[in-house]
Amino acid sequence: MTKTAAIIGGGVIGGGWAARFLLNGWDVKICDPDPEAQRKIGEVLANARRSLPGLSDVALPEEGRLSFHADLSEAVAGVAWIQESVPERLELKHKVFAQIQAACAPEAVIGSSTSGFKPSELQQGAARPAQIVVAHPFNPVYLLPLVELVTAEQEVAQRAAQILTGIGMFPLFLRKEIDAHVADRLLEAVWREALWLVKDGIATTEEIDNAIRYGFGLRWAQMGLFETYRIAGGEAGMKHFMAQFGPALKWPWTKLTDVPDFTDELVDLIAGQSDDQSGAHTIRELERIRDTNLVAILRALKGQGWGAGALLTDHDKRVRAATALAARAVDGVTPGEPILTQARAVPLDWTDYNGHMNEARYLDAFSMATDRFMEFIGCDADYIAAGGSYFTAETHIQYVDEVHAGARIEVKTQMLLGAGKKLQLFHWMYAGERLLATAEHFLLHVSLETRRPSEPGPEVAEGLRRVAEAQADMPYPEGAGRTIRRPG
């Protein structure tokens, strides 16, 4: 089936799903009776375009086509994935599933974003119950990878997991269905305690948020609960931790499952404290602050190859394998053309106080282009592990134009010299047709054992020879060989 998804209900969550599918190259058809739906989805998409593409170190596929449909049957006909994200009312969801199943393909997956209902409840009265699964995401759906996948049907689960993985998500398969799944149960326990703490005047909303974001929230984002506690047990590990802190759970610290009544007084207290804490920002501003922070955290985890960051790297590998960035010189070099060495979006954390990509990040992108050129000629991870590499000795960059977060950039490379130990490269960076910068680098091949210049191995020498041959007739680039002129 083609990569087309239907989003039924385009509110906070449906809009996030739409952005996640679209920016991963899927066509998206939306059905939502709200006359404001188009505007609201446009705003979610603007946030997503600014933040999601730059999470990857490779360009995501071309954005898919977005269309709006008043007729639900038209939206779901022939699509591979249907995501139901209408309000959390069971009878409404049943009505919507009946309409979906009357018009969709039997092999399509119908995912429900429900935060609380079990698949067996959603499937009641359905024409093809097995087709309906819980696919519970987290806000913002375009940045957070987790989806709780709940279904008793193994075959449907596998198909669903494959599609979700393909759009960069992490399907967490639940062994058994349960009200509110796993993550919302954990969140509810914390939320319940927090409500008591505010109601009893122990802490304000801001103090509770500080208790999380200055402390255990940072631990949770990278190791979760159990791995963190294992370390807290010291060298003796988990058993010791449980022996030490387990009994405290029986002390009357928690209010157990008691929930404070949502009286007007409590609602006013919490809403008032929340206004004091965060009222200086609009919701749209808070969304952007949240997204910027999430991108920075996720990209830091990516650098460590850990948790949600490792998932991003896996997604990049899959996306890259389908692009020209996977090619090698031994498989052929297009004569007379520079080599594509980078195609990516500008990450949010590469922009500075002027709102555009910082000058140091131009060098970041160029140095990735150089790494990619090295890989292209055979100086790849295995070659480097065996002791050979290139070190950069000199760089000259010309900044031509500015570029903003989310914009797609490409770097193309001409080899000016590639003989013996010497390698001289000239890179052009573009956003579409617009030239952003050029860079010239001089590199020396080195032995990583002696840290001194050395002749490249035969495979790299052959890669260099092939590029030199293919680019022999290319003109010497304008701007190459430049230095900053002496003043006066």
Ligand SMILES: NC(=O)c1ccc[n+]([C@@H]2O[C@H](COP(=O)([O-])OP(=O)(O)OC[C@H]3O[C@@H](n4cnc5c(N)ncnc54)[C@H](O)[C@@H]3O)[C@@H](O)[C@H]2O)c1
């Ligand atoms: N908000 C969250 O943080 C969150 C997180 C995870 C899951 N969910 C779940 O996602 C679902 C949607 O929640 P939301 O927060 O996006 O709600 P929302 O109110 O923002 O959006 C619901 C949308 O559904 C539309 N709608 C109503 N009836 C419809 C119909 N018959 N056909 C098509 N569209 C219809 C509404 O116009 C609205 O735009 C719920 O099941 C909720 O439990 C919410």
